[in-house]
Amino acid sequence: MSIQPTPGPPPYQEPDGERRPETPEEPPGGSPQRESRPPPTLRPARPRWQETLSLLAHNPTAAIASVVLLLIVVVAVFDDTFASEGANEISVTDRLQPPSWEHPFGTDDLGRDILSRVILGASVSLRVGFLAVGFALVVGTLIGLLAGYYGKRVDDVLMRFMDMLFAFPAVLLAIAVLAVRGPGSGNTALAIGIVYTPIFARVTRASVLGVREEVYVRASRSVGASDWRILTRHILPNAAPPIIVQTSISLAFAVLAEAALSFLGLGTQPPNPSWGLMLAEGRGFIELAWWLAFFPGMAIFLTVLCFNLLGDGLRDVLDPRQRTQMAGGSRAAGAAAAAETGGNA
Amino acid sequence: MGDVLVSARGLEVHFPVRGKGKAAGVLRAVDGVDLDVLRGETLGLVGESGCGKSTLGNALLRLVPPTGGSVTFDGTDVTSLDRRGLKEMRRRAGMVFQDPFASLDPRRTVAQTVSEPLEVHGLRSGKRERATRVAELLELVGLDPAVAGRYPHEFSGGQRQRVGIARALAGEPDFLVCDEAIASLDVSVQAQVLNLLRRLQRQLGLTLLFISHDLSAVRHISDRIAVMYLGRIVEIGPAAAVGSDPQMPYTQALLSAVPVPHPAKERARERIVLRGDVPSPSDVPSGCRFRTRCPYVFEPCDDVDPALQPAGAPGQLAACHLHGVEGTPVTRTPEGVTADP
Numbered sequence: 001m002s003i004q005p006t007p008g009p010p011p012y013q014e015p016d017g018e019r020r021p022e023t024p025e026e027p028p029g030g031s032p033q034r035e036s037r038p039p040p041t042l043r044p045a046r047p048r049w050q051e052t053l054s055l056l057a058h059n060p061t062a063a064i065a066s067v068v069l070l071l072i073v074v075v076a077v078f079d080d081t082f083a084s085e086g087a088n089e090i091s092v093t094d095r096l097q098p099p100s101w102e103h104p105f106g107t108d109d110l111g112r113d114i115l116s117r118v119i120l121g122a123s124v125s126l127r128v129g130f131l132a133v134g135f136a137l138v139v140g141t142l143i144g145l146l147a148g149y150y151g152k153r154v155d156d157v158l159m160r161f162m163d164m165l166f167a168f169p170a171v172l173l174a175i176a177v178l179a180v181r182g183p184g185s186g187n188t189a190l191a192i193g194i195v196y197t198p199i200f201a202r203v204t205r206a207s208v209l210g211v212r213e214e215v216y217v218r219a220s221r222s223v224g225a226s227d228w229r230i231l232t233r234h235i236l237p238n239a240a241p242p243i244i245v246q247t248s249i250s251l252a253f254a255v256l257a258e259a260a261l262s263f264l265g266l267g268t269q270p271p272n273p274s275w276g277l278m279l280a281e282g283r284g285f286i287e288l289a290w291w292l293a294f295f296p297g298m299a300i301f302l303t304v305l306c307f308n309l310l311g312d313g314l315r316d317v318l319d320p321r322q323r324t325q326m327a328g329g330s331r332a333a334g335a336a337a338a339a340e341t342g343g344n345a
Numbered sequence: 346m347g348d349v350l351v352s353a354r355g356l357e358v359h360f361p362v363r364g365k366g367k368a369a370g371v372l373r374a375v376d377g378v379d380l381d382v383l384r385g386e387t388l389g390l391v392g393e394s395g396c397g398k399s400t401l402g403n404a405l406l407r408l409v410p411p412t413g414g415s416v417t418f419d420g421t422d423v424t425s426l427d428r429r430g431l432k433e434m435r436r437r438a439g440m441v442f443q444d445p446f447a448s449l450d451p452r453r454t455v456a457q458t459v460s461e462p463l464e465v466h467g468l469r470s471g472k473r474e475r476a477t478r479v480a481e482l483l484e485l486v487g488l489d490p491a492v493a494g495r496y497p498h499e500f501s502g503g504q505r506q507r508v509g510i511a512r513a514l515a516g517e518p519d520f521l522v523c524d525e526a527i528a529s530l531d532v533s534v535q536a537q538v539l540n541l542l543r544r545l546q547r548q549l550g551l552t553l554l555f556i557s558h559d560l561s562a563v564r565h566i567s568d569r570i571a572v573m574y575l576g577r578i579v580e581i582g583p584a585a586a587v588g589s590d591p592q593m594p595y596t597q598a599l600l601s602a603v604p605v606p607h608p609a610k611e612r613a614r615e616r617i618v619l620r621g622d623v624p625s626p627s628d629v630p631s632g633c634r635f636r637t638r639c640p641y642v643f644e645p646c647d648d649v650d651p652a653l654q655p656a657g658a659p660g661q662l663a664a665c666h667l668h669g670v671e672g673t674p675v676t677r678t679p680e681g682v683t684a685d686p
Contacts, residue, residue, distance in 0.1 A: 219442055
């Protein structure tokens, strides 16, 4: 049989169906040899993360959110360059200036430039957010993996412990951690991380419970793969999508939590700025000088919104069913044609 | 052929059943199976769904822990293997699964899937050697090695099943369990995969346990056939004998349900329709487990569980009192069956 080049996009085909009759099985012994063969490789034709990124780029909301987040992160990383010098320095003559060309976001009650402090605060708020979610992600995912995979006793012990943490109101638990360890941004991150660990453990466990029973896990065991290999190569990658989505949403909540703790005076300590702390400090002047609280509030709003939008976009892109619709159709037909062998014999 | 590669003795796999309230029973998926798989043969295992065929296949490879009895693989006791021994056993025994859409990890390429046994057992050192071996294996099962970098969702069912077979063969096994390996494929593709398995079995000298509910497929590929009913082997023997002259009433009924591809013969085909349903494997009848549906039932069937005994052709065994009650021959008359005095 010959494979004809199809003009234009190939027709839609059911992803599950037989696409075309396969070549009949050749009689024993006589396997036709190909003359030239591309160099053998174990790498995928196109890495999966590249495909994910390109799909994400086609989702306008998620793409815009990613770009804005990237900007915020760049500003936070290079805060010293973007902020004018001496953002913590007090200048009584400049106090409570409304937004102007010289001070685009105005100045606060101690005469400090709010734009510069919002930029410095981005660094603090995001660092706390990433550290907290990073801690929760690593610890929670590990606990969830073990609980979900081994089940029974391991599951009972680990998850009851997680339930205990979960039973406390989040802010109360964070306050308790900070009361023990003292305030400061590092401890704030730890406190928020501990609060979010059970969420990651639960999300991971639920996802693992589904993946654990898959036939390909049994297949991997049937060829002699160890538990560790099965966990890291098969279960974690397949259980990952809800965890990734949870990560982006938790980042939003962590920024808010840092704001809340700083507002209560337990997070970042003055004179260092964080968005939450600035919000708290500006509260007293809300009738006199709205810009004190408005701009840090907007910064929080924008960041949280973008993390949420990115989370939504990721959830769509990582869903295998949607993925097949978005990317699978056209490539699958080509693959089916290319996969046949011995057809010209 | 001749010596035994895999052997089960009194093999039992019971699952606990959590009923409503306290009544916890056991589901006897495999209930006292004696089975020898000879080196180099293809043994077909048939039975209706739920009779324990797949559980038996899984238990032979210790993918399901047996609750009783023993399994030996090439002389070593599988049930008492340590971690290292189990790993080596799993290199030497492969498994092909029923659903090729579920048995391949959707996030791993064909090459990654096929090379997993190579990595696990350290069979090829270095990426290039593994890639070369993967290409060999793909060619062996009739796939173009150039597709190695693709993901499972880009393939058809038959092609995926070929990938599954390539993975099972990667460890150079002696024994291959095909658990309903063609059941979820289109009929035309079934024949191709069946022929592929037969070619591989000859080419590589494999011992094959071919589990299926499709009697025609089993007759086509097997040297011997074992028939399973409610967790027990009820008849076993050479494929020709079991396929043409079954000695156990259940096998007779099973065979009479297979359509014949000849109009006149098909019209003349006499069907034995069994009464009732298969009893629940958590409530197995006393005596012969087939007695609730057997057309020939007589008094010893109620109390005595028949063992496999020679019946019909040489090498054919059937678990039925029609071939003698505890050694005593019986007579079959149109009125019924009586034990000889």
